[in-house]
Amino acid sequence: MMAQQPDIIVIGGGSAGAACASRLADAGQKVLLVEAGKSDKDLRSRIPALMANIVQTPDFDWCFQAEPDPSVGGRPDVWPAGKRLGGGSAINGMMFIRGHKWDYDHWAKLGATGWDYESCLPYFRRMEDNERGADHWRGTGGPIAVSEIRSKYQITEEWVKAVEEAGFPRSQDLNGEKAEGVDFIQLSQRSGLRWSAARGYLEKASPNLEILLETQVERIEVENGRVTGVSVRQNGEARTITSRYGVVLSAGALNTPRLLMLSGIGPAEELKKHGISTVLDLPGVGENLQEHPATHLVNSVNSRTLNDDAKGLAGIKQVMKMALKRSGALTTGIGHAQAFIRSREGLEAPNIQLAFSAFAFDITDKGNLALRSESSVSTLVGLMRPSSRGRVTLRSGNPETAPKISHMLLGNEDDVMQLVEGLQIARKIMGQPAISGDVTAEVRPNEELESREALSHYVRAATIPMYHPVGTAKMGAKSDPMAVVDADLKLHGIEGLWVADASVMPTLPAGNTNATAIMIGDKGSDHVLKAITEKASAMAA
Numbered sequence: 001m002m003a004q005q006p007d008i009i010v011i012g013g014g015s016a017g018a019a020c021a022s023r024l025a026d027a028g029q030k031v032l033l034v035e036a037g038k039s040d041k042d043l044r045s046r047i048p049a050l051m052a053n054i055v056q057t058p059d060f061d062w063c064f065q066a067e068p069d070p071s072v073g074g075r076p077d078v079w080p081a082g083k084r085l086g087g088g089s090a091i092n093g094m095m096f097i098r099g100h101k102w103d104y105d106h107w108a109k110l111g112a113t114g115w116d117y118e119s120c121l122p123y124f125r126r127m128e129d130n131e132r133g134a135d136h137w138r139g140t141g142g143p144i145a146v147s148e149i150r151s152k153y154q155i156t157e158e159w160v161k162a163v164e165e166a167g168f169p170r171s172q173d174l175n176g177e178k179a180e181g182v183d184f185i186q187l188s189q190r191s192g193l194r195w196s197a198a199r200g201y202l203e204k205a206s207p208n209l210e211i212l213l214e215t216q217v218e219r220i221e222v223e224n225g226r227v228t229g230v231s232v233r234q235n236g237e238a239r240t241i242t243s244r245y246g247v248v249l250s251a252g253a254l255n256t257p258r259l260l261m262l263s264g265i266g267p268a269e270e271l272k273k274h275g276i277s278t279v280l281d282l283p284g285v286g287e288n289l290q291e292h293p294a295t296h297l298v299n300s301v302n303s304r305t306l307n308d309d310a311k312g313l314a315g316i317k318q319v320m321k322m323a324l325k326r327s328g329a330l331t332t333g334i335g336h337a338q339a340f341i342r343s344r345e346g347l348e349a350p351n352i353q354l355a356f357s358a359f360a361f362d363i364t365d366k367g368n369l370a371l372r373s374e375s376s377v378s379t380l381v382g383l384m385r386p387s388s389r390g391r392v393t394l395r396s397g398n399p400e401t402a403p404k405i406s407h408m409l410l411g412n413e414d415d416v417m418q419l420v421e422g423l424q425i426a427r428k429i430m431g432q433p434a435i436s437g438d439v440t441a442e443v444r445p446n447e448e449l450e451s452r453e454a455l456s457h458y459v460r461a462a463t464i465p466m467y468h469p470v471g472t473a474k475m476g477a478k479s480d481p482m483a484v485v486d487a488d489l490k491l492h493g494i495e496g497l498w499v500a501d502a503s504v505m506p507t508l509p510a511g512n513t514n515a516t517a518i519m520i521g522d523k524g525s526d527h528v529l530k531a532i533t534e535k536a537s538a539m540a541a
């Protein structure tokens with residue numbers, strides 16, 4: 001345990017927390033990072049294809065389950081959340097994508113002043129070590145390795161051509177100037193191994209940083225409107241740790257509102273229900289929950305896919321390929337190529353993400369995913385700007401109890417229609433000359449479902465969350481009663497408390513959310529540092 005009192009405590013060593021803690025320590029602050037999970041130094045996290053074995057495993061994942069969702073037939077979906085150093089980045093699908101410029105400019109319009117794309121760009125650049133090199137949009141030499149896919153299949157190249165044949169542009173870099181069109185996926189990997197935020201930011205962190213693992217924060221302590229420290233539980237023992245300037249909360253979009261409410265910060269009615277005394281009545285805590293809904297098109301094909309490489313002797317070859325060349329099927333993330341497209345006229349930015357994988361799963365009777373035994377491919381159709389909003393509340397005042405997640409993934413009829421349009425486009429792509437000769441059948445939804453109505457039934461039955469929850473402690477001006485933090489990430493109404501993680505995003509970006517969460521942690525450190533420096537000068541004066 002740190003001999004001196006830390007200047008600042010960061011709660012949660014996930015994608016954003018790792019970045020924030022490390023940058024603050026580099027800037028000379030004594031930082032204590034408190035993480036509930038274990039270290040991410042574990043082969044199951046490092047070897048990309050083993051992702052399927054760690055999601056829904058309590059040793060890696062908080063394994064939350066949402067309430068039954070009436071918009072998807074009453075199904076109670078699983079909502080995974082990383083529980084390791086690195087958080088989501090230690091268990092996720094490794095797709096590295098920033099989202100569209102439009103999203104950040106939209107945040108700024110909603111009240112997140114200083115979070116327009118131009119202002120976020122320097123942080124996106126400084127975070128990365130991009131295999132494609134640096135230019136005005138991309139960075140090299142940063143802590144997060146960004147690499148090309150190393151599990152290559154001819155059919156992926158054909159899909160990229162087919163997207164162009166279907167009338168969509170080829171983007172040279174979806175993280176670059178043009179975040180629209182089709183390109184191969186980039187991954188948070190180095191030499192074929194996962195590159196989590198913990199690996200990037202924490203392994204070579206400054207000695208100013210101390211990390212407490214397997215320690216859960218149960219409460220943020222507030223006295224006279226100012227944060228004094230945190231109460232933690234480690235190996236069953238409870239204690240309080242104080243800090244000089246306060247706390248940065250980076251527990252992720254599901255745990256951040258939970259911890260705020262457990263600390264008496266949130267909607268007063270909700271706190272009262274669980275016998276928690278109100279420290280600050282802040283109605284936006286836990287509200288504004290957003291998630292990308294996604295459905296799949298699955299085709300069987302007559303060319304080689306990862307489904308073939310997972311079997312028998314071929315599987316052994318892939319193990320050798322990984323061991324000797326750090327390439328092949330075991331380096332695979334969740335997708336191989338992707339496209340951001342507009343499914344209809346009149347949109348200001350792409351509304352649909354198509355992610356193509358040269359493999360496909362079946363869903364077993366028990367609801368688990370199992371790799372299909374025959375050669376198959378799948379196209380994920382994700383809706384990037386869903387209208388539906390949910391909420392995170394408490395089940396009880398006990399810090400051991402999982403939060404209550406109430407969401408209607410398809411609570412808006414137009415969201416369903418946009419997914420139907422996306423599915424129709426995904427189908428059209430599979431019918432293009434570059435790829436149609438490979439396709440032997442449509443497995444899901446299946447060719448017979450043609451009308452929009454029939455497809456909308458399929459969408460309702462087969463849409464799942466993309467595991468990108470955001471928005472539950474949204475950033476916004478004080479005049480917005482539902483805003484939880486200001487544009488400096490400082491919590492409205494309490495001194496010495498900042499939130500830096502996916503929960504501050506006012507809306508979802510068009511893309512998987514890890515790079516954006518890291519950017520928030522990295523940029524957030526500058527906001528926190530500025531406030532601490534001002535406080536220190538005021539104390540010295």
Ligand SMILES: Cc1cc2nc3c(=O)[nH]c(=O)nc-3n(C[C@H](O)[C@H](O)[C@H](O)COP(=O)(O)OP(=O)(O)OC[C@H]3O[C@@H](n4cnc5c(N)ncnc54)[C@H](O)[C@@H]3O)c2cc1C
Nearest residue numbers: 012014015016036087088092093094095217252502512514
């Ligand atoms: C299965 C899965 C697949 C995904 N695939 C992709 C993908 O391919 N590409 C992509 O861009 N995004 C992906 N995402 C999303 C992305 O990983 C998340 O958006 C991102 O990690 C969120 O970062 P965060 O910092 O907000 O929270 P997290 O990374 O979740 O970090 C929160 C941390 O806080 C810790 N914590 C929580 N409560 C406490 C407490 N009380 N005390 C101490 N510690 C606590 C947690 O253990 C965790 O380490 C995926 C997510 C999941 C779960």
